[in-house]
Amino acid sequence: MPGTSLDFTARLRAAGLRPTRQRVALARLLFEGGHRHVTAESLHVEVKSAQMPVSLATVYNALNQFRDAGLLREVVVAPGRSYFDTNTGHHHHFFVEPDGALHDFPSDKVTIAGLPAPPKGTRLSRVDVIVRVRR
Amino acid sequence: MPGTSLDFTARLRAAGLRPTRQRVALARLLFEGGHRHVTAESLHVEVKSAQMPVSLATVYNALNQFRDAGLLREVVVAPGRSYFDTNTGHHHHFFVEPDGALHDFPSDKVTIAGLPAPPKGTRLSRVDVIVRVRR
DNA sequence: GCAGTATTTAGAACTGTTCTAAACTCCTTG
DNA sequence: CAAGGAGTTTAGAACAGTTCTAAATACTGC
Ligand SMILES: [Mn+2]
Ligand SMILES: [Mn+2]
Ligand SMILES: [Zn+2]
Ligand SMILES: [Zn+2]
Numbered sequence: 001m002p003g004t005s006l007d008f009t010a011r012l013r014a015a016g017l018r019p020t021r022q023r024v025a026l027a028r029l030l031f032e033g034g035h036r037h038v039t040a041e042s043l044h045v046e047v048k049s050a051q052m053p054v055s056l057a058t059v060y061n062a063l064n065q066f067r068d069a070g071l072l073r074e075v076v077v078a079p080g081r082s083y084f085d086t087n088t089g090h091h092h093h094f095f096v097e098p099d100g101a102l103h104d105f106p107s108d109k110v111t112i113a114g115l116p117a118p119p120k121g122t123r124l125s126r127v128d129v130i131v132r133v134r135r
Numbered sequence: 136m137p138g139t140s141l142d143f144t145a146r147l148r149a150a151g152l153r154p155t156r157q158r159v160a161l162a163r164l165l166f167e168g169g170h171r172h173v174t175a176e177s178l179h180v181e182v183k184s185a186q187m188p189v190s191l192a193t194v195y196n197a198l199n200q201f202r203d204a205g206l207l208r209e210v211v212v213a214p215g216r217s218y219f220d221t222n223t224g225h226h227h228h229f230f231v232e233p234d235g236a237l238h239d240f241p242s243d244k245v246t247i248a249g250l251p252a253p254p255k256g257t258r259l260s261r262v263d264v265i266v267r268v269r270r
Numbered sequence: 271g272c273a274g275t276a277t278t279t280a281g282a283a284c285t286g287t288t289c290t291a292a293a294c295t296c297c298t299t300g
Numbered sequence: 301c302a303a304g305g306a307g308t309t310t311a312g313a314a315c316a317g318t319t320c321t322a323a324a325t326a327c328t329g330c
Binding site for chain 2: 276277278279280281286287
């Protein structure tokens with residue numbers, strides 16, 4: 001029976017997180033469809049309107065834990081608000097201002113050549129490309 | 136007499152901003168040396184310790200006005216804090232985590248090929264490349 | 271100099287996020 | 301199939317960064 005909470009229970013356990021009612025509900029919203037970009041506030045609204053009340057603090061806790069567990073990645077594109085991205089693979093973003101909408105694009109067709117070497121004493125961690133667009 | 140506040144007075148006036156004592160002091164700190172990346176808080180500390188007390192609200196006002204006038208550009212790389220960049224030309228950034236240090240690199244040696252077309256109904260505004268590195 | 275508008279300022283307000291500590295729940299063990 | 305205990309949730313307080321308010325002050329054009 002696909003789409004069941006059993007999947008998420010196992011997935012959370014594998015990530016070292018107890019599959020609580022709240023985390024399973026959030027994981028289902030986040031992971032059962034296609035890739036998503038949410039903010040804490042938007043996910044909180046969503047989980048509340050799905051007859052599944054979860055406190056805002058728990059939404060923040062879960063997003064941070066999911067990110068730390070590698071289930072989500074955090075995207076910083078605008079001041080004062082973090083996006084969480086269910087697509088943890090290599091990819092980049094369009095950011096539509098002023099809406100705040102994020103759209104993925106695959107990084108494998110994009111070639112970035114000529115990047116200088118990291119500053120002395122540092123190792124490369126990630127390259128983010130943010131293509132800002134306007135209506 | 137180079138390095139005088141006269142330069143900044145003229146530059147502010149040209150940007151449509153009255154050259155007040157506070158704005159001239161901030162402009163001097165920002166623009167008289169090489170390119171810089173500051174936060175409101177860091178600039179506030181700096182201007183205070185230069186026997187030139189300016190309120191934090193004024194630092195925020197000035198940074199936003201300088202940015203709106205095209206004298207600065209705002210860089211968003213970390214949640215909860217904005218950087219302001221005196222280098223308004225085309226360039227990209229190394230971001231050293233967890234220090235929060237920003238380093239410029241020129242964009243003219245970097246080639247980004249294969250970027251997809253902007254989403255329907257949007258125009259390209261800017262492409263930001265952030266190379267995140269760790270110690 | 272004066273008038274009038276722009277600017278500055280301290281402090282309040284606001285937003286997004288984290289913290290606190292008490293209540294609750296999952297899970298292991300007996 | 302209890303407890304018991306560690307992990308989790310929660311409301312609300314606290315916090316950090318930023319913006320707002322409205323009264324005082326400083327530029328500027330006359
Ligand atoms: Mn965080
Ligand atoms: Mn701003
Ligand atoms: Zn994404
Ligand atoms: Zn820069």
